Amino acid sequence: MTKSRRMLVVCVGLLCSLFLSMQMSMTAQAGNTKNYVNDLNGGIASILDPGSRNSTEVINATVKELNLTFPAEEEISSGLVMANVRDAVNVRSDASEEASKVGKLYKDCGGTILERKDGWTKIQSGTLIGWAKDEYLLFGDDARALANDVGRMIAQINTETLRVRTEADQEAGVLGLLPKGDIADVVDNSNPEWVCIDYEGADGYVAAEYVTVDFQIDSGETLEEIKAREAAEREAKRHVNYGEYTTDADTTQLLAALVQCEAGCESYEGQLAVASVVMNRVRSGAYPDSIHGVIYASGQFTPALNGKVNTVYESGRISASCVQAAQEAISGVSNVGDMTHFRRNNGRDGLVIGNHVFY
Numbered sequence: 001m002t003k004s005r006r007m008l009v010v011c012v013g014l015l016c017s018l019f020l021s022m023q024m025s026m027t028a029q030a031g032n033t034k035n036y037v038n039d040l041n042g043g044i045a046s047i048l049d050p051g052s053r054n055s056t057e058v059i060n061a062t063v064k065e066l067n068l069t070f071p072a073e074e075e076i077s078s079g080l081v082m083a084n085v086r087d088a089v090n091v092r093s094d095a096s097e098e099a100s101k102v103g104k105l106y107k108d109c110g111g112t113i114l115e116r117k118d119g120w121t122k123i124q125s126g127t128l129i130g131w132a133k134d135e136y137l138l139f140g141d142d143a144r145a146l147a148n149d150v151g152r153m154i155a156q157i158n159t160e161t162l163r164v165r166t167e168a169d170q171e172a173g174v175l176g177l178l179p180k181g182d183i184a185d186v187v188d189n190s191n192p193e194w195v196c197i198d199y200e201g202a203d204g205y206v207a208a209e210y211v212t213v214d215f216q217i218d219s220g221e222t223l224e225e226i227k228a229r230e231a232a233e234r235e236a237k238r239h240v241n242y243g244e245y246t247t248d249a250d251t252t253q254l255l256a257a258l259v260q261c262e263a264g265c266e267s268y269e270g271q272l273a274v275a276s277v278v279m280n281r282v283r284s285g286a287y288p289d290s291i292h293g294v295i296y297a298s299g300q301f302t303p304a305l306n307g308k309v310n311t312v313y314e315s316g317r318i319s320a321s322c323v324q325a326a327q328e329a330i331s332g333v334s335n336v337g338d339m340t341h342f343r344r345n346n347g348r349d350g351l352v353i354g355n356h357v358f359y
Contacts, residue, residue: 081123082110082143082217084136087286091130091220095120102130105220108150109299110143126219147217152343153186154302155195155211162211164204168194175204175265183306187344189213198344201355202265218299225298233293251291256326257313258295261303263356268321270354273336275329277358280340287340291330 083089083105092099095117105111111125120131121139138146157178165172168191176199178184187203188196194205195213221229255275263274281287281294288294295304303309312318336342336351342358350359 079112080110080139080143080147081113081121082138082146083107083220084138084142088220089132089136091123091125091128091132093130095122095131097133099131101223103128103220103222104226105132106218106298108146108218109220110147110151110217111219113139126221127225128220128222147215151215151217152302153189153213153215154183155186155189155197155206155213157182157184157206157210158212159210162206164197164199164206166205168196168205172205175199175202178206182308183302185302185344186213198355200260200264201262201270203355221298229296229298232296233288233290252323252326252330253316253318254295254309254313255291255330256318256323257309258301258303259322259325260312260318261308262301263354264319264322266354266356268325269335270356271322271325272328272333273351273353273356273358274342275325276334276336277340277342279329279332280334280336280338284338284340 085105085107088104088106090101091103091105093102105123105125105128109125111123111128113121114124114129115122116134119134121134121137122131123129123137137143157180160180162178162180164175164178166175167173184197184199184204184206186195187198189208191208193208195208195211197204197206255278258278259271259274263271266274278291278294282289282291288297295301295309299305301309303312336353336358339351339358342350342356345352345355345357348357348359350357352358
């Protein structure tokens with residue numbers, strides 16, 4: 001129970017005692033006096049008559065007079081919290097700026113509310129659990145609005161091999177196959193029998209009974225996860241600097257594999273646009289400064305998250321146009337200016353190329 005809530009209960013208890021004493025005889029039912037302390041432990045509702053308008057007025061007047069505030073019940077029950085920062089907010093081991101840092105919650109990331117007290121909220125975001133200051137967070141309708149804007153609906157395959165069809169029909173042609181455990185971005189799931197997914201930039205259809213649909217928002221990182229990611233980025237840079245491998249060719253191949261996964265069914269302009277977004281991030285100070293680091297940054301590209309980029313890269317089955325797009329983007333060509341984001345075209349303002357909007 002927060003400090004303000006405890007104060008409220010005590011104040012209301014005193015007011016109620018005064019209110020009741022004015023209506024009851026001081027000599028009547030003395031044996032019931034012991035119940036008032038027990039009622040305080042049961043909450044305000046157990047003390048006051050819910051049907052009494054005077055009781056509500058007493059509570060409201062007390063809260064206003066003492067300037068007491070505490071989280072609305074619907075905020076806690078909704079469970080959702082989103083970061084409200086330009087970069088990242090520190091998450092700490094306790095509700096204090098003096099407490100040790102346990103991780104970071106980044107811009108557009110969110111999580112679940114575990115507890116709230118004294119202007120701090122305990123959250124769980126992925127494997128990160130800790131406290132963040134309320135002034136850097138969004139709750140309630142604001143959190144839900146941001147989550148709907150930046151989150152994504154995904155479908156996870158729960159059968160051994162699933163055919164992706166060109167239309168919502170068992171007799172339709174097959175675009176490709178997805179293995180068990182793979183995930184794909186959902187374009188539309190209004191059809192109870194079929195789910196429309198993003199398959200290499202094109203609309204594909206999978207039987208709803210063989211997938212699990214879920215809504216995801218990006219998560220924060222623990223200090224251990226941050227260290228592991230930064231170590232991987234340093235390792236990638238080491239190979240580039242020392243040239244133990246045919247690094248330039250491998251890097252181009254990796255970028256081409258991502259383009260294949262994100263826009264393999266798009267026009268060449270759409271493929272070049274995806275490659276350009278990656279290179280714009282590499283040149284931006286807000287993202288890792290390597291192609292490897294950008295592609296595998298936490299929560300950025302679904303094909304990198306689900307391992308599809310690795311599979312395509314290792315197989316070498318990448319179209320010539322995707323390789324050309326990667327090469328051209330690496331050489332400095334961009335057909336999306338300095339834009340650093342793209343997603344399926346859902347009406348958002350931006351530059352529309354094929355099935356994607358760039359911004």
